[in-house]
Amino acid sequence: MVEIKFCGLMREIDAAFASAVGGSYAGVIFAGGPRQLTPEQAAIVLAGAAPDVQRVGVFGADFRERIPRAIAAVPLDVVQLHGDPTVADIRAARALYSGTIWAAVRVAGNSMPALAAELFGEADAVLLDALAPGALGAPGALGALGGTGRRVEWPMIAGDVARIRAGGMMVLAGGLNGANVRDAIAALEPDVVDVSSGVETAPGLKDHESMTAFAHAVLRSGT
Numbered sequence: 001m002v003e004i005k006f007c008g009l010m011r012e013i014d015a016a017f018a019s020a021v022g023g024s025y026a027g028v029i030f031a032g033g034p035r036q037l038t039p040e041q042a043a044i045v046l047a048g049a050a051p052d053v054q055r056v057g058v059f060g061a062d063f064r065e066r067i068p069r070a071i072a073a074v075p076l077d078v079v080q081l082h083g084d085p086t087v088a089d090i091r092a093a094r095a096l097y098s099g100t101i102w103a104a105v106r107v108a109g110n111s112m113p114a115l116a117a118e119l120f121g122e123a124d125a126v127l128l129d130a131l132a133p134g135a136l137g138a139p140g141a142l143g144a145l146g147g148t149g150r151r152v153e154w155p156m157i158a159g160d161v162a163r164i165r166a167g168g169m170m171v172l173a174g175g176l177n178g179a180n181v182r183d184a185i186a187a188l189e190p191d192v193v194d195v196s197s198g199v200e201t202a203p204g205l206k207d208h209e210s211m212t213a214f215a216h217a218v219l220r221s222g223t
Contacts, residue, residue, distance in 0.1 A: 001222055002185055002190060002191065002192065002193055002218055002221060002222065003024035003025065003191065003192045003193075004018075004022060004023045004024055004025070004192070004193055004195070004214070004215060004218055005023065005024065005025035005026075005027055005056065005171065005192050005193070005194040005195070006018035006023045006025070006026055006027065006195060006196075006199070006206070006211065007025075007026075007027030007028075007029070007056070007058065007173070007194055007195065007196040008027065008028075008029055008035040008196035008197070008200075008203070008204055009026055009027060009028055009045050009046070009204075009206065010028075010035055010037065010041075010045060010204035010205070011045060011048075011204070011205075011206070012044055012045050012047060012048035013048060014045075014048070014206040014208075014211075015045050015046055015047075015048035015049040015053075016048035016049065016050075017206070017208050017211060018049065018053070018206075018211065019048075019049050019050035019053050021211055021212050021215040022215045022218075022219070023049075023053060023215070024053065024054060024192070025053065025054045025055075025056050025078065025192065025194075026046055026049040026053050026054070026055055026056065027056040027057075027058055027080070027194070027196075028042040028045055028046060028055075028056070028057055028058065028074075029058045030042070030057055030058060030059050030060075030066050030070055031058050031059050031060030031082050031083065032060055033203075034203035034204060035196070035203055035204045039069050039070045039072065039073035039074055040073055042057065042070070042073070042074045043073050043074045046074060046075075054077040054078055054100075055074065055075060055076050055077045055078070056076065056077065056078040056079075056080055056102075057070050057071075057074060057076045057078070057079055057080065058080045058082055059079060059080065059081055059082065059083075059093075060082050060083040061083040063079075063081055063089070063092075063093055063096075064092060064096065067079060067093065067096045067097055068096060071096075071097060076097075076099065077099055077100060078099065078100045078101070078102055078124075079093055079097050079099065079100070079101050079102070080101075080102040080103075080104060080127060081093060081101065081102065081103050081104060081123075082104040082129075083104075084104075084105075084106060084113075085103045085104065085119070086115065087115075087118050087119065087122045089103075090103055090119070090122045090123050091122070100124045100125070101123055101124050102123055102124060102125040102126070102127050102171060103119045103122070103123035103125075103126055103127065104126075104127040104128075104129050104173075105119060105126055105127065105128055105129070106129050106130065106131035107128055107129070107130060107131060107152050107153075107157060107174070108130075108131040109153060109156065110153060110156035110157055110160075111157075112157055112160040112161065112164065116164055117164040117166075120164060120165060120166060120168040120170075121166075121168070124169065125168070125169035125170065125171050125191070125192070126165075126168060126169070126170055126171070127170075127171040127172075127173055127194065128152055128157075128161070128170065128171070128172050128173065128174065128188075128190075129152065129173040129174045129194075130151055130152045130173075130174035130175060151174055151175025151176075151180075152172065152173075152174035152175065152184075154172075154183070154184050154187035154188050155187050157188075158187050158188055161188055169191045169192075170188070170190045170191055170192075171190060171191065171192040171193075171194050172184055172185075172188055172190035172192070172193050172194065173193075173194035173195070173196070175197075175198065176193055176194070176195045176198050176214075177195065177198030177199065177210070177214065178198070178199075178210060178213035178214040178216070178217045179217075181193055181195070181214060181217045181218055181221070182217050182218075182220060182221045185218070185221040186221070193218060195214055198210070198214065199211045199214050
């Protein structure tokens, strides 16, 4: 059964609802952008999730500074590294945090980054997201870190993913919603599907009907 991560949570009520509709992971953002929370805010939001839901903190390139502050305030189960992390970054994060570490790979078109295979060998899971044009306040940078609604081209990368995954855990993000998640699951067979903007009416404002529809679609993918 494919598990669900509801990410970019900004309200305690949404974290509670994510649990109620079958979310296995509840994610908060420390990596910048319109959904960024302080560790203190994140602790309040994640208090709404059920005890058996895994708490995920999403970090950018400044993770070395932010991880110690976050884990002092929030009981995180997973640290997710965004911002094109390297194997060295994963090892650096392990020196700061003893739990599960996911590494995000941003995919452009039908091209899987060359580093992806190495990340599957080093991280506890690799998350595939779409490389979106435009930066978070920095013209010329490599693009926003998630939550953009931009879709990964699942059929175009299916062969590469199957080849380099080698049994590793994979999380799929990037433009997922209740209408397309079954196709995404069929194409790439992820272990976890990750949704943020696809169940929102505005950044960080989750729509509970959309969350329910997403969860039901994932459930139907197994039939």
